[in-house]
Amino acid sequence: MANLPILQFEEKIVETVEKNSVVVIIGETGSGKSTQLSQILHRHGYTKSGVIAITQPRRVAAVSVARRVAQELDVPLGEDVGYAIRFEDRTTSKTRIKYLTDGVLLRESLSNPMLDDYSVIILDEAHERSLNTDILLGLVKRLVRIRASNFKVLITSATLDGEKVSEFFSGCPVLNVPGKLYPVEILYSKERPVSYIESSLKVAIDIHVREPEGDILIFMTGQDDIEKLVSRLEEKVRSLAEGSCMDAIIYPLHGSLPPEMQVRVFSPPPPNCRRFIVSTNIAETSLTVDGVVYVIDSGYVKQRQYNPSSGMFSLDVIQISKVQANQRAGRAGRTRPGKCYRLYPLAVYRDDFLDATIPEIQRTSLAGSVLYLKSLDLPDIDILKFDFLDAPSSESLEDALKQLYFIDAIDENGAITRIGRTMSDLPLEPSLSRTLIEANETGCLSQALTVVAMLSAETTLLPARSKPSEKKRKHDDDSNLPNGSGYGDHIQLLQIFESWDRTNYDPVWCKENGMQVRGMVFVKDVRRQLCQIMQKISKG
Template identity: 80%
Template sequence: MADLPILQFEETIMKAVEENTVVVIIGETGSGKSTQLSQILHRRGYTKSGIVGVTQPRRVAAVSVARRVSQELGVRLGDEVGYAIRFEDRTSERTRIKYLTDGVLLRESLSNPELDQYSVVILDEAHERSLNTDILLGLMKRLVKRRASNFKVLITSATLDGEKVSQFFSECPVVRVPGKLFPVEIMYSHERPISYLESSLATALEIHMKEGEGDVLIFMTGQDDIDKLVSKLEDRVRSLEEGSCMDAIILPLHGSLQPEMQVRVFGPRPPNCRRFIVATNIAETSLTVDGVVYVIDSGYVKQRQYNPSTGMYSLDVVQISKVQANQRAGRAGRTRPGKCYRLYPSAVYEDEFLDVTIPEIQRSSLAGSVLYLKSLDLPDIDILKFDFLDSPSRKIVFFFRCVSSLFRHTFIAYNRLHPIAFAAAESLQDALKQLYLIDAIDENGLITRIGKTMAELPLEPSLSRTLMEANEHGCLSQALTVAAMLSAETTLLPGRSKNTEKKRKHDYLDLPDGSGWGDHIQLLQIYECWHQTNYDIDWCKDYQLQVRGMKFVKDVRRQLSQIMQKIARGPLDVQTSRRWKESQQDYHNLRRALCVGYANQLAERMVYHNGYRTLGFKPQVVQVHPSSVLKPDDEGKLPDYVVYQELIATSRPYLRTVCAVNIAWVTPILDKVNKININKLSGGIGRIEEHTEENMSDLPKTENVVAAVPDDHESKIQAARERFLARKGKK
């Protein structure tokens, strides 16, 4: 501990912290920033006036770092040092240093927007740019102005990103702390490989024959490639075995592996043996494998992206960023000097790779984030309560300045660099439309009472809305189950291991089938069956349902029930139905609640075939995913209208997880779609900011331009916003 680099910088850091409200710390891997920054602040008295909170993007990190710090300070975990993650709060009144996931801190700021129990907030690993961290960055920017006298923010980031974060916080100081990594020699390919699978294979074999002891970590993009490479490696290594003096163990490592299999990667390594770990980017940050000396980096990663104009998700293989490439290389230098083989030329790294990864906030639907921001006690709501502050219109300007600066921060830098980065305006408009259709905001873009309640639920807005509607119509218990099942769905079904395939098909017949209404209903029925068995673990195993996943569903369901009981007025029925057979009606109310909640995700069947056309977005022809339990009726037809959980483009655009709904429920929603006025919904973001730029009398003229040339207007707003923000920044 004493030789951690960060301790030599204690004076520098503390001087910067004392003289500034915000400080960026660039701390490379092994600098000790995660464990030491909080302790330094504790020693310097910053825990006397409040808690030092340290956010982490991942649960395991929050827990393990808290445990470590409590050991170093010689206190019991949960006393002076504690942690808070979903489903688990190990803090007490005595807690002075608190590690928490960034999601938990966001939830806390919902009930306490000033975060006044904290004297310091440290946003750790900010360069990872998780959606939650990005929103926290925006909130901190606002908070440091309001609590400048008794609040400090420290942000840790990677080298390439630190300057930008500093700019975001009005050029706050940057302190650089070196890491304790061993040097890693970087080797580039001369050309781009034709097949990075073959290229990885060749490189791995070369290392095995020519290089000394040490494990090899190979980054691939997905399970299929991992499986292929593992089997090829096994073949080739075996044929080499006589010529090599070392044995080889080849291990896959990815998120869908059972935890027992993942453990093999971390177990003790037999002597005179080399392990090849073929991994996804799970090994980039989430899991650390000891003993790795060689890294093979394909330069690619699989990323999920959202297109706000079509409402469609896709899973694409894209080039990594420089930050990611360096992070991967760093995995070779943890225990001793290592080597990193990049399967691409250095010119590609220099010229094509983005400096930093496109942040999640730019690749996701913003409906949840916008609703969350609107629900905070920021000035666009409950204006009467805050009379002592600025006038209402000024408040709205302020709100959108916070929001737009937050989104600016993440959008503008990348738009010209990367085709998949969508414009902030488009993404925000999509979010506003979605929120309007599910009654979370009114036609002026102001949050409604329903929306306010929705934001309290840790769910995507559509599911929150479904719960609220279900509560009105006596099917909350069922909706809670569906919401919980959907929160974990991908982890429920068994993996693709071949020997279970046959067995599963057989058992699958015995599982409920949704009674012809679709996948949501099937999920409900599965959970109710499990409930009937008194949550029997063996029952899950019999039906090949992931035990961990089902337990998670139970936890989520309990948490949602508690929140609903807290926020909803009147009596609630949150008990799981005890007589599920009797509830096998047509699920009328539940399906209607889903229709209301997913008003922005409806599809209409085509007249002559079973394809669907999406409603609400730019219409698209899509198919129900073959994995759906929804089957054509006796006439060979699927339901006329469905709600869908997800629209995803794989080999074709598919609706995944669908439920039949009635046309009578759909019609009023379509009326609403037709009446959408995006300018009003935007709450005059552009208009208000243009007021500050130009004369009031210019306004009608500008609005005419909107109708005629939207793009031009958009760029004008953008320009006005830039000038506005620049001027504000100088003050």
């Protein structure tokens, strides 16, 4: 820990925070900003007057960083240091340092618009430009204006345009903390590969056979790609002649993994053994894995896009931006000089990649955010003039208002309705909240709660449908899972949960039917929590 670059700047950081309400800290990859900033401010007494909140755009990061900080301070997780993510709160009245997703902090501000439990709010990883972080930027700007001067806001990021955020906060100071510790050699492909999975496999095995020790981090687009590559790597490593190279362990890393499997990547490998870590862009900035010397960058990422004219979401594999490519490369230089193998030519990086990632606010549905802002009921907030770092298009704001009007959340004047207020009490997409309210009126709440809980699970619960082939037909005969009786996925999800319910939630049933036990237990817990909220709403 002692060698984390940010610790050399402790005095400078504390001095700047004391003199200013808002400070932007640009900490490069591996500077230690996510784990150390909260501890620095804690050491200097900022937890005496309130809790330090540190937001993360991703659930996995909120949990793993909180776990790491609790370890470093030698306190039990959930007491002095805790975390809160949607549907899971590991904090107590003792908690002084609290890691939470940006979405959870937004929900907290509904019941406490001044957020006065917090003496410091740190918006971490702001360069990811998640929708919730962008809204929080606008809200904390307002709080800085109306709360007492001892309230502090820090915006931290790896490569964010610090000047832009500084201007947004009326010229607040920007501190730069260097992070990349060692040089990284960047190697480009001559051309784009036909299959980035095959190409990654080939490069990874070449490194393993030819290069000195050091772990290999491979960036893939999503869980499916990761699972394919992990099984191909395992096959290939087994086929290498014994004694021809060191041992290898292969770990997947993505948001749907159980926490105990995510944690494995933070433990050093056994002696004379190389780790292959096959990850989504979660390892780009949110999590730092020590020991990585080689990075393989496919050049792609999976991104959720929304089209206001069709009202449809799509999950598309798209090219990363230059900022993302540089973040990925930086992961190779943490412990010693490293190498980054880019599976695309230099010309593609130079000419085709966007400079920075498009902010989520400009490519997603804003219905939930607009409902949230309306339910705050703050006279000085006008949705169409809300202070965004990058304003969304008027088309997507109009689309959000239209959607909310269709589901009775706002009236023809744009004012929030009684139903809209009830909807905002539920930690769900507006359409799902509306479904529960309607189901409550029509006497099918129990079934609707099940479907909504199944849809809210972080994991894809339906077993993967294999390609139409002999194997597929055979697999269908083996599976005892209900098929939705011709009414589609929602009914299938309901029937699956009800089948599990009839076994008294037996984990063996999940395993026999190819369902993730952890995912199903999570659904059961979400359903229980939603049921409690609905009971409160009915009484209210």
